[in-house]
Amino acid sequence: MTFKDNYEQWLKSDYIDEETKKELKSVKDEKEIEDRFYRELEFGTGGLRGIISAGSNRMNIYTIGKATQGLADYLNKNYTGEISVSIAYDSRNMSKEFSERAASVLCANGIIVNLFESLRPTPVLSYTVRHLKSKAGIVITASHNPKEYNGYKVYNEDGGQVTDKAAKEILDCISKITEFKNVKAIDLGKAKEEKLLNIIGEEVDKTYIDKVKALTIREELVKKNAKDVKVIYTPIHGSGNVPVRRVLKELGYDNVFVVKDQELPNGNFPTAPYPNPEQPSVFELALKMAEDIKPDVIFGTDPDCDRIGVVVKDKSGEYRVLTGNQTGVLLTHYIISSLKELNKLPENGAVIKTIVTSEMTRKITEDFNVELIDVLTGFKYIGEKIKEFEKTGSNTYLFGFEESYGCLAGTFVRDKDAVIGATLICEMVLYYKNKGLSLYDALIDLYEKYGFYKESLVSLELKGKEGQEKIQKAIENLRHELEPAIDGVKIVKKFDYKLSKEKDILNNTESVIELPKSNVLKFILEDGSWFVVRPSGTEPKMKVYMATVGKNLSDADEKMDNFNKAVMEIINKACEN
Structure with missing residues (x-):
């Protein structure tokens, strides 16, 4: 089928609403029509991600519905008995609508859905799948992409993103759905009545927050001195605002100042067109606040709160956005050295990084006789290794990170987690402050020891x-x-x-x-x-x-x-x- 055939099929379909057809008819540029219809929006190991608009190569309720029907077919084929799926969504445009569409399709296929009452970070979804023993999870997010994008990530029953084999099987199920009439749907009110839809919230949040707090390494130090650390935090209009502030508050970090103009969820990201903590520009408002507050650290989380960017002041007084590699090696060294000092470093401890992440990590792990394992790019492969450790007992997972600003400690989440990242960064800043050092000083010390x-x-x-x-x-x-x-x-x-x-x-x-x-x-x-x-x-x-x-x-x-x-x-x- 050519892109023109596909385009015409959408215009003629009884299952496509008139508003969508009107949008398609308004597109006069043939190249634009080709790009919208030359393929199906590709379902890979990261699920779907694309521009929000009409077309088979775009994010809309129809592509979401088709992907979800394929997922439902995959689940019903591979599992028996009661099957549940947990769903979360972030602050992006259409995230709520897409999550409800996915819920509607799953419920229509006899699958129980646990849907969050409001936006939540991606790592909370990963945790929820495990906590509620779901067979799969979905999170609607396009991570740090510009506002035009949204996405659809699928998680397996272990809480990690589906990897290659499962993604291929789900794709095979999706590809068998050739007509929109084969996508089932149910009214969500009716789904609730039939006990197919559960709305979830605080009862899950509390258990997650408690587990994050339990990752604190130097408990006494934090208990006594957390109030001494001054933090500026920006959620960049995303889902991190509530959980990050909550966990820090409960741990005693009372001096956390939030960038007001970036505090509330907003899918248009008015102050940050590219809402990515890798970009120094997202910290402009935080840096203005820093002139008066003089924080020990500034950090920001992306819309689905799985990545964290850190800003520190160097020797010359200039603020620098640390790279994901720099933050990762600082945390790697802090975690391992602290565990060793407290006689809690296991003999079979392991750190995991991706093949594109700093080799400085290797120098640090060698220094502490900790194994370093490389995996392909994508945090799903780190999650897969954690599962392997649990099965074989070969290693104890200590920490994992990738250069693209994602990290994870603990094993109750199986994806990168900026709530956990924020908690450990605050503890690390406090530790070095108690020694009379800034985080930048600590980084330079590591360079001088392990190489620049x-x-x-x-x-x-x-x-x-x-x-x-x-x-x-x-x-x-x-x-x-x-x-x-x-x-x-x-x-x-x-x-x-x-x-x-x-x-x-x-x-x-x-x-x-x-x-x-x-x-x-x-x-x-x-x-x-x-x-x-x-x-x-x-x-x-x-x-x-x-x-x-x-x-x-x-x-x-x-x-x-x-x-x-x-x-x-x-x-x-x-x-x-």
């Missing part, structure tokens, strides 16, 4: 069908035609995660990569620098991760500048060929 690691990420936006094709072609070019050296430095190792091959170029040997297949390439150079190329799973982008190691901060910066230029020259050439 510098990481960088470049995202190349390539929209539409042509953009997707260009990304795939560029990665194939790099897979087969990359020069043997970059800026005079030899490439010594090549990791091809699609072919599951690790090649030692110097010794001309190959070994098998024991990770799921993914269209990702990683190249390691003779001087310890490396870069990774992969397509984004959630945006029309190709991502290029780079890392170098310097003798000091300025040397690391200079090396990264030169390396970045050399790598991007190669990447741009691969995109053009």
